[in-house]
Amino acid sequence: MIDLPFLADICRPTDSKIVLLVVDGLGGAPHPETKRSELETARIPNLDRLASRSAAGGKTPALAGKKPRNAAGATTPVMHGIPPGSGPGHMALFGYDPVKYLMGRGVLEALGIDVELGPGDLAARGNLCTVDNDNNIVDRRAGRIPTSESAPLVDMLNGIDISGVDVKVYPVQDYRFVLVMHGEGLDDRISETDPQMVGVMPLEAKALDEASEEAAAHVRTFVTAAAEVLRERENANMAMLRGFSLLPELPDFGERYSLNPGAVAAYPMYRGLAKVVGMNVIPTGMTFEDELDTLEEHFDEHDFFFLHYKPADAAGEDGDFAAKVQALEALDAGVGRLMEMDQDVLVVAGDHSTPAILGAHSWHPVPLLVQSKWTAGEGIEEFTERACSVGSLGSLPATEVMMLAMAHAGKLLKYGP
């Protein structure tokens, strides 16, 4: 983990290059009929080739005459049995203890819409809701009003001024918004105002600790002002807040590893996660092809790239087995392009598993592949959950993947004399 003492002493900059491809929701589980998982069903010749002994790729001069090999394994993002969110899943792959640096819902929602957060900023997830004349909640989601209707309301909330803090409100989608407070000494131990049921009044935001009394008072001020702003409306006439959270103080990724990291991610939350650990986020388009174009264009500018692939997770979350298989096949086509690039170390990892049969993030160990000229090549024949689980790396915490990548890139000195 990144908390290893003296880590900075053993990391050294070199001109070798690492690409960490994070396939969101990579791992799956067997279909009840075919008994084959999504990876086992998909036609993924490039990933299989990467996983096999004869993997091609890696064409830097340093590799001349040496066939790159690979090491496979299965990662555990947080702990056996724990289904991780995207936040912990990525933080672990970046080498950060996902428990110590856990981010709350408010922070993740803010990162998910490209809001820039600084350390100490207090973020919360907001809902526009509908209350009756007695202030009792009638609809927690204000009839799921469309963004076109909610955005002007959020704009109105943005006019709210609270002395002592800067308040900003951002529309998300439909009835959802994000509240960010910027100020001194804000604490996030504040109770939620959403009672999670109808027929009752929204709850009052309360300080759950002495340290959060000032922040809770600011939240109450905001809620009162919001009710005032919206009160003439029939629906969407009240705002509720939950998931109060602070961006944790995060060690800088590049500094800790002596890397100059670049991030290529189509989806904002992953750009946000990369940004808060200090990676240089490179603008890109919405498809994997766009991402690969971006990577290619900026290939010389960084010695480390975080490359994110989203569609596998989206299909898994939808519970759509066939769509996840397709997403993996589309991934594989891109991997073929990736294999033609000149990285010295290619890591294919997942932030967590998302089996389509579950329709949700799961606790299943996630296949991992490390390719460099130094790996032993254990001869697994395909890139699947089963094959990787008997790979030479065995099962390992996701937090150690970065160390493996660094080692394979020749960027680590001996630990201890």
Added chain:
Amino acid sequence: MIDLPFLADICRPTDSKIVLLVVDGLGGAPHPETKRSELETARIPNLDRLASRSAAGGKTPALAGKKPRNAAGATTPVMHGIPPGSGPGHMALFGYDPVKYLMGRGVLEALGIDVELGPGDLAARGNLCTVDNDNNIVDRRAGRIPTSESAPLVDMLNGIDISGVDVKVYPVQDYRFVLVMHGEGLDDRISETDPQMVGVMPLEAKALDEASEEAAAHVRTFVTAAAEVLRERENANMAMLRGFSLLPELPDFGERYSLNPGAVAAYPMYRGLAKVVGMNVIPTGMTFEDELDTLEEHFDEHDFFFLHYKPADAAGEDGDFAAKVQALEALDAGVGRLMEMDQDVLVVAGDHSTPAILGAHSWHPVPLLVQSKWTAGEGIEEFTERACSVGSLGSLPATEVMMLAMAHAGKLLKYGP
């Protein structure tokens, strides 16, 4: 790990016997041409036999009629990806957290020449160097003067007297020496005096913390006195110091495990590591045959032996694949003798991997073999990285190897009621 609470409560002395054979730099990686690692290339019938189900050996009465079996796996000394030094590699196998008990270069150098260190002793690695009339460094290694020439100079430095501390200087080899200060409250947070370049003056030793001001002052006094002692000389007329470090407070190995441990190691650093954790170091010769003679002679005196084999690492560090293969074959011959002895548990482990293709310590998981009458025998057919990685023990932290050895020796009670 040894930090397991109540560990001492569950360890019980028995008359069963454990031999922990540490093969320095055991693990390797495939040769680019043959695709076979050093272990896969070497003819090692005894180790293969040990690794196979039908392994012979272990002839104490308790074993009568039961064929000893084995369990294989792959150990991670510090963390995936981290190439460990010899210090952390051995401390982990002894069951000590290699991060918590990390030793600095000065301490390791001292242990490497059989200098006895106590807790709180401050050690540093020294270089004799050559400076010009302006005190600028001309040669950081004083022309690599031979030990025959440097030893008398080190003797002169030994005459330096500093009030408040005992100072001892020991020759190592050529231009290298070790400085040890014995006194109260010495702190090792001191900056190095070796600028690691020529054409500039040696640096002044500075306290990097308030707590180290006194120790840093002693170091400056020593350096000034050393310059005075050497100043008439043309070369080797100055001394530089680095790697200031204290021996950490180490729990006693024998006490923690309820063992009476003996150590047989040809090379001084490994004797030193054994000594500082409280093992009884038995004098021995320079070859593995000598070590095995020593083990045999003293077999009845201890219930635990740490036995060290060095040549595999030396060959690996030299990048000499063929020499490493030979070193493993020589090891195997000795293992044949070892198998005739009466230990109840034989562990074959490595402190780290040293693949010849890398010419350095590496991060690769290290093959592990535990043989006792209690192991399940997973039927791996040979003692290689690949075979061990699919052994019944899977991959495990090296710090847990001692627990496995204790368990297999019947020396562990139930943990918790």
